[in-house]
Each structure stands twice: as C-alpha cells, then as structure tokens.
Amino acid sequence: MNSKGKNGKEKTVQLKKELRDMLINLPSHYILSEKGQPKLVCVHAGIREEFIGKESERIKNFCRYGDVAGVDQQGKPIRRDWYKQYKGDLLVVWGHDPKPEPLMVNNTINIDQGVVFGGKLTAYRYPENEFVFVDAKKDYAGVKDNPLKR
Incomplete structure (x- = not known):
C-alpha cells in the first residue's frame, strides 16, 4: 500500500466530505419513547430542557459542543456544567466530556469514558x-x- 492509502487520495477526500455532510445534517438530538411517551434524550454534548424537541443553529451548536463559555489560553473550550442546572423529567444520555466513570447528575448520564x-x-x-x-x-x-x- 502506498502513502495515499488503499483507495487513493480522491476517494478519501470524497468519503470525508460525505461523512461531514451526513453528520452536519443529523438531528441535534434523539428522543426515545416508550408506548408513545418520551422517556430519554440522546445527545452528543448536552442539551437544555427547553431545547428538547426543537431545532435551530443555536440548539445544534449546544448539542454538538456543550455549553461553551469561550476558550482558555491554550485555545481549548471552557465548558460550563449545563447538567448541574438540568431539572427535566426526561433522562439525558450525553458525552463529549470524558470522565473516568459514568457521571449521573440531575437525571443526566455522561457515558464518555x-x-x-x-x-x-x-x-x-x-x-x-x-x-x-x-x-x-x-x-x-x-x-x-x-x-x-x-
């Protein structure tokens, strides 16, 4: 195999574009229901209760990156702990903030280990x-x- 990989640079570029487009167009979060009743929300980095079931660029960004309050001196995002204020009835399963063990706070579970x-x-x-x-x-x-x- 050469340095361009098994399928070549062009196919790699095309695949990356297709994956990016797919990810950008996904819903910001998923709601799982049981017998027609919403029970659980799956989201990448977090969600506020008032965002559940809605879509906008602001909501998509919050769901993708969490509650970001700027960047630190190294250019890394400063994240607020949105889950500490969550008071919703729906269980929220999220990640994007690695912890050694699942973190369960206020009806939320971080499963990014x-x-x-x-x-x-x-x-x-x-x-x-x-x-x-x-x-x-x-x-x-x-x-x-x-x-x-x-």
Whole structure:
C-alpha cells in the first residue's frame, strides 16, 4: 500500500466530505419513547430542557459542543456544567466530556469514558438501566493533557 492509502487520495477526500455532510445534517438530538411517551434524550454534548424537541443553529451548536463559555489560553473550550442546572423529567444520555466513570447528575448520564484517551467505550442500556464497558487497547490520542489523568 502506498502513502495515499488503499483507495487513493480522491476517494478519501470524497468519503470525508460525505461523512461531514451526513453528520452536519443529523438531528441535534434523539428522543426515545416508550408506548408513545418520551422517556430519554440522546445527545452528543448536552442539551437544555427547553431545547428538547426543537431545532435551530443555536440548539445544534449546544448539542454538538456543550455549553461553551469561550476558550482558555491554550485555545481549548471552557465548558460550563449545563447538567448541574438540568431539572427535566426526561433522562439525558450525553458525552463529549470524558470522565473516568459514568457521571449521573440531575437525571443526566455522561457515558464518555474517554476510549480515545485509553479509557473505555461505554454503552447505557435502557430500560435495563445498566452499563456495558469495553476497555481501550491503548491511548489513541497520545496527548499530554489527557482528561482522564487530571
């Protein structure tokens, strides 16, 4: 295999564009219902109660990146802990903020256990209310500022 990869640079560029377009056009969050009643919200980085079931660029950005209050001196986002103010009845399952173990606060569950940083991949099983974990084989990110080692 040459340095351009198995399928060549053009196919790689095209695939990246297709994946980006698909991800950009996905809904900002998913609502799971049981017998016609909403029970659980799945979202990438977070959601406010008043955003649930709605779409806008502001809502999409919040759901993608969380409650961002700017950037620090290294250019990394400063994230507010939106889940501490959440008071909704729907369970929110989210990530994008790696923690060593699932974090359960105010009817929210963070299931990002930093697999890319050598942690684990986590799934939350509903309605069983149980977690399934797969340990990472290694730290794939290899960054100095590993959020699991703070």
